[in-house]
Amino acid sequence: MARIVMKFGGTSMAGMERIRKVAARVKHEVERGNEVAVVVSAMAGETDRLVGFCKEASPLYDEAEYDVVVAAGEQVTSGLLAMTLKAIGVDARSWLGWQLPIRTSETHSKARIEEIETSALLAAMASGQVAVIPGFQGQMADGRVSTLGRGGSDTSAVAVAAAIKADRCDIYTDVDGVYTTDPRIVSRARKLDMVTYEEMLELASVGSKVLQTRSVALAMKENVRVQVLSSFEEPGDDPEPGTMIVSEQEIEESDMERQLITGIAHDKNEAKIVLTKVPDRPGIVAAIFGPLADASINVDMIIQNVGHSGIVTDVTFTVPRADVARSVDILETEKEKIGFESIITDVEVAKISVVGVGMRSHAGVAATMFKTLADRGINIEAISTSEIKVSVIIDEDETELAVRVLHSAYGLDAEQPVA
Amino acid sequence: MARIVMKFGGTSMAGMERIRKVAARVKHEVERGNEVAVVVSAMAGETDRLVGFCKEASPLYDEAEYDVVVAAGEQVTSGLLAMTLKAIGVDARSWLGWQLPIRTSETHSKARIEEIETSALLAAMASGQVAVIPGFQGQMADGRVSTLGRGGSDTSAVAVAAAIKADRCDIYTDVDGVYTTDPRIVSRARKLDMVTYEEMLELASVGSKVLQTRSVALAMKENVRVQVLSSFEEPGDDPEPGTMIVSEQEIEESDMERQLITGIAHDKNEAKIVLTKVPDRPGIVAAIFGPLADASINVDMIIQNVGHSGIVTDVTFTVPRADVARSVDILETEKEKIGFESIITDVEVAKISVVGVGMRSHAGVAATMFKTLADRGINIEAISTSEIKVSVIIDEDETELAVRVLHSAYGLDAEQPVA
Incomplete structure (x- = not known):
């Protein structure tokens, strides 16, 4: 048995047909005997829609209220995934940022995660219940909603993985791993089995936007094994291994x-x-x-x-x-x-x-x-x-x-x- | 000075142009020296969209997760109205159902409001800050999100008015009051200045759907003076009086x-x-x-x-x-x-x-x-x-x-x- 965090981005959550595929993928991990927490993004386009309303309200919108507005996107997808899991016989529940809580710094719209309270979460997971957690959001010390800045869901996933000491944090994306270079330019590019945190940081900072730089830095600091893999495979199959992002030591050994x-x-x-x-x-x-x-x-x-x-x-x-x-x-x-x-x-x-x-x-x-x-x-x-x-x-x-x-x-x- | 609850429905909150009009209307009440709490619905069509996702997830969707999903609609509009108020120089903040909290019974998707914690709310209002409260939502004793059932925002408004002992609960709707009959049938129908709770209950239960029956029953029980008035007037004007829903005694006296x-x-x-x-x-x-x-x-x-x-x-x-x-x-x-x-x-x-x-x-x-x-x-x-x-x-x-x-x-x- 392993303890796994699975993270799905906006493209994977865009509409119920795709959410059903995500649920099937999660069910597959549960059936293999794993304890699973899932971190989800808002539906593709939804955060842009909500940010658009804020900008329309005022170019200098209040950032505390911005957080209230945009956090709704991930709240919706976490509820939808949890109910879809229950509908296919997998016990699950959503845990909103303020329910765990995910405690953050006091900087609205670009908060940093400081601590995640895990006792209730771990108890639920140990009982076989899948925890569905909205990415990107948290709660400040004054009880108000905070968000982590765009692309923050990767960071949420790594932070949850660190907090619950997960064996692996699987980030499902629209690519099936990290390549030696952009396959659209070099058709003979190779998918890497493993890459170090440091290399991933350099690759991310020079344009290979598979993962947010921030999430890689956090994974390195907390020593979380991150796997990048494709969300487009059929959920019934064992997924094709993606690229593992690990410490230099682990690479040297393997x-x-x-x-x-x-x-x-x-x-x-x-x-x-x-x-x-x-x-x-x-x-x-x-x-x-x-x-x-x-x-x-x-x-x-x-x-x-x-x-x-x-x-x-x-x-x-x-x-x-x-x-x-x-x-x-x-x-x-x-x-x-x-x-x-x-x-x-x-x-x-x-x-x-x-x-x-x-x-x-x-x-x-x-x-x-x-x-x-x-x-x-x-x-x-x-x-x-x-x-x-x-x-x-x-x-x-x-x-x-x-x-x-x-x-x-x-x-x-x-x-x-x-x- | 009066303490007033203003409630705006989905049509009034449908898009930033309309939310700006609502903000101007609220500002007008603040400038008259009133303490104001605003209860808002989701944008017109938004709750249907979210419910649609749930039904698509499963005809027998989990009601706890349904509440998580649909409560997002009012969360968005409360944040947007608060930031729009701040942008026009009116101090304001949103108070989500779990932040006050609005405590409800343990029945997901059709909860009843049991108690509203008002100390923080009243302190904020006394300092001149407008409180923006999402209608329709609350929190259960176990910390999970609950909702009140469709049309519950009227009930939220009346419950907030009762809890803070408001002088008046103004419900802005797409009609300008309660009429002697449907003006589409009888062109000489008259707008009523006043109507008793009992009459309003009978009128509501036989098809005059200006207000949710539940909200009228609550207003009667808590003796909240409710006014139904039009949201379509220009915010700069003093609004045309609508119809006051009051006790029989008050009508007899006036x-x-x-x-x-x-x-x-x-x-x-x-x-x-x-x-x-x-x-x-x-x-x-x-x-x-x-x-x-x-x-x-x-x-x-x-x-x-x-x-x-x-x-x-x-x-x-x-x-x-x-x-x-x-x-x-x-x-x-x-x-x-x-x-x-x-x-x-x-x-x-x-x-x-x-x-x-x-x-x-x-x-x-x-x-x-x-x-x-x-x-x-x-x-x-x-x-x-x-x-x-x-x-x-x-x-x-x-x-x-x-x-x-x-x-x-x-x-x-x-x-x-x-x-």
Whole structure:
């Protein structure tokens, strides 16, 4: 017997026909003798509908009431799944955020889970009852409803799994696992059996949006074994294994033939900004990036070029595309203080990253990347590296080409193309 | 300063444009120096949508989970109204059923309100904050969500008004008050300034569905002054007074020129059933109506005709049209036990009622009714009377004619037709 958390997203909960399939899938796990808690999202489109009402009420809507409104979406699906389970003979009940409760921080619309009260939940599960828990919602110390921010249901599922010490947290999604790269670009992309939390974090942060970054970070912190798998298989079958997200240690123990590189990610949501002829003096970095941070603009890569004259330098960095205009406005206001000559922006760039825990112990990963891209005439505009990742900025038009040649160069191509 | 409960139905809450009008109306009451609690329904159509999901989940859905699902509709509108009020500068917050809490009986999907905890609510209202309360929902002793049954929001409003000892409970509807009869039938119908609880109960139970019968009964028991008024006026104006529903004593004190008859109601939702040649022996009534009551069939009028031979008799009664087939089935099963000869059903009948507290002290009300109908050749198929009501069953085709001639006969016609 295992204790399992199953999480189903909005696409899986969109309408009663799909909810019935989810119920059948849950029943299958129960019949295998497992204790099961299910975390559900709102029906696809429902949260957008509710957020739309709030925005219509006022662009500066009250966030405490926003939480009351949008939490209703998951309340509905948790009730519907529980009643569907009962209708097919599986004992079940819904546990709303305030009923457990799931205690959160005091920040409406982007609360963090602090503690989940599990005594009633565990007793119910031990008696064979499936617990159905709405994702995304919780309760603050003052008794009011809170929500975790968009995509928070993955985080709810991992938090529940940590709280009840689940053997596994299965996240059912519209993909059947984590791939070495986007299969829409590389038909010979391979599904990974296992990936480490750290790799998943890097992959998530560079555009492989299988899981919310926050939920992966929480899983790593709490050491929750997370499995990503497909919600589209027929519920009667034993599901095809997805991708397990686990600790590096667990991978080392189980996976002898591990690749050097785990995956290639790409991200077209960034833009490049260059400040030319910035005086090379102490405090200049703070003068540039302080005001951007104050405006909550998330600066990713930063490269300080060597100045041509020895006393001035170009500073290149990337920001989300949506924030380019705002970033330029802020920097123009600070122009005198910073003392740069001009601002050059380029939104037609892409970030390509190779990710892998293996590169820690192997030299030459970055060199292979640079040589592979150079051989195909792809110009590298910026480089940044972390312990398990090398990222480069290139021209957006060359994204797919770069991903394909790198996927081959690191030996990731499968023998057969993806069906 | 007065303490007021305002209740808005689903039509008034259908979409942000209408919710903004409701907010403006609430603001107007606040600016007049009143303490205000608002009880809201779900958006028109939303409860049907949610109930539809439940029925799709299973015809025999779990009622505890049904309550979780359908309570979401009012949760959404209470959050939206509270944030809309804040956006126009009126301090407000939503109080969900479990947050007050509104304690109910242990019967999911048709709970009764037992107690409303008011200390936090009254403190908030005293500080000038408008309390927005979702109608229809409450919490059971075991902490689970309950709902009051369809149309329960009127009952929620009256219960809140009773609990906080409100000076008035204003129910905003799509009509501007209670009329002497249906203005679609009689253009000279008059809006009543006042009506007693008892009269309103009789009018509601015979087809004038302005308010849920349950909410009127609760208002009578708790002596809550209820006003029915239109939600369609512009919020800036002082609203046109609607109809006050009050105690008989209050009417006697204020309304010198009270009519003998308050209104004429009609109801096409009943059907007539006649059992012929029923043996006239003790216990026969129980033999007929016991099985129908066991099947929750609501028998309204019962007339036992004098038997022709002295030992057998015809029994005539009315049931809701929707229950005719089921009633006949049940009676056929009991045929030997009861010993009747045949069952005659007639669904093309209407019930016409004249209602008025005044008839208590005046003879001749029923006689006027019978003569008026006879003069126009309308045949009376059955009669029943209560202290403040006389009802007759007639051919459905003559409904409008009967209502018009009675409205004139009792002097209820207004000088000018309704606009």
